[in-house]
Every structure is written in C-alpha cells, then in structure tokens.
Amino acid sequence: MKKKNQEGFTLIELMVVIVIIGILVAIALPNFIGATDRAKIANVKSNAHTVQTMLESYGVDFGGKYPTSVANLQGEAQTGAYWKALSNPFDGLTTTSLETFTGTFTNGGAVGYNMQAADNTKYFVYGSDKNKVRVKDKGTDFMLSNS
Numbered sequence: 001m002k003k004k005n006q007e008g009f010t011l012i013e014l015m016v017v018i019v020i021i022g023i024l025v026a027i028a029l030p031n032f033i034g035a036t037d038r039a040k041i042a043n044v045k046s047n048a049h050t051v052q053t054m055l056e057s058y059g060v061d062f063g064g065k066y067p068t069s070v071a072n073l074q075g076e077a078q079t080g081a082y083w084k085a086l087s088n089p090f091d092g093l094t095t096t097s098l099e100t101f102t103g104t105f106t107n108g109g110a111v112g113y114n115m116q117a118a119d120n121t122k123y124f125v126y127g128s129d130k131n132k133v134r135v136k137d138k139g140t141d142f143m144l145s146n147s
Contacts, residue, residue, distance in 0.1 A: 037130075040109065043089035044127035044135055045142060047097060047111045050084050052125050052144045055113065057082040059146075065120045066146075069100045086111065090130045105132040122147050 009017075054077050059066050061080055067073040077083035086097035090109035099105065101112025105128040116122040125144040127135040135142040 040089040041129060041135055044109055047086045048125045048127045048144055050086060051111050051113060054082055054084060055123055066115060066123050068115055068120060070098050101126055108132045
C-alpha cells in the first residue's frame with residue numbers, strides 16, 4: 001500500500017512562525033517610532049545650524065554685533081539675501097520654527113536664540129523637542145554658540 005505525500009504545514013509549525021513574527025514586530029515597532037522622533041530632532045539641530053549661519057552673516061554685516069530679536073534678524077537677513085525659511089519638523093509650519101529664546105519655548109520643534117553679552121557680541125542657539133523642552137545631545141542640552 002502506498003502512502004500519500006502530505007503537503008502543507010502542521011499547526012505547530014504555523015504557530016511557531018506566528019510567534020516569531022510577533023517577536024520581530026514587538027522589537028521593530030518601538031525602534032521605528034523612535035527613529036521618526038530622532039529624525040525630527042535631527043531636523044531641529046539642522047535648523048539651529050542654519051540659524052547660526054544667518055547670525056554669523058548678520059554679524060559680518062554689522063561688525064560683529066548680532067540681532068537682539070528674531071524680527072531684527074529676519075528684517076536684515078531678507079534684505080541681505082541670507083534669510084532661510086525654516087520648517088518646524090513637528091507641525092510643518094515656518095511661522096513656529098524660530099523665536100527669541102527667553103528661557104522657555106513657545107512652540108515645540110522651534111529654534112531659539114538669545115544674546116549673552118550686553119554689547120550683543122555673544123549668542124546661544126537652542127532647539128526644542130515636541131514637548132517644548134531643550135533638545136539633548138549625548139545627555140546635555142544641545143547648544144550652538146559663537147564663544
């Protein structure tokens with residue numbers, strides 16, 4: 001008597017495959033969610049470097065003095081053709097991406113700067129995450145400065 005060849009998978013084999021797929025999804029999903037947040041933070045840092053470039057261009061035009069507010073920077077930078085519109089990575093708006101920093105951020109994903117010297121020769125540039133908290137870099141606050 002001939003035995004029939006059985007084709008297909010057993011129930012045990014199918015369950016093992018489903019468990020393996022479940023484990024992979026459980027590992028990959030948090031990493032994917034974290035990757036999107038890290039990409040947005042990287043965009044905020046890139047925006048901060050762009051602001052630093054605009055500040056330095058302003059400083060060249062004004063003998064080493066820097067603007068005291070976003071309005072001053074924007075006005076002169078647009079006239080001097082070095083203004084770069086920034087896009088907030090968390091809401092996609094350009095109007096919420098740059099602010100004069102006074103210790104707290106108004107918008108998540110914004111870049112802020114402030115003057116640290118009475119003669120407007122020293123500045124600091126900061127970035128914020130989606131919760132309006134300063135962006136961290138290797139455990140410390142991310143900050144750009146000309147000092």
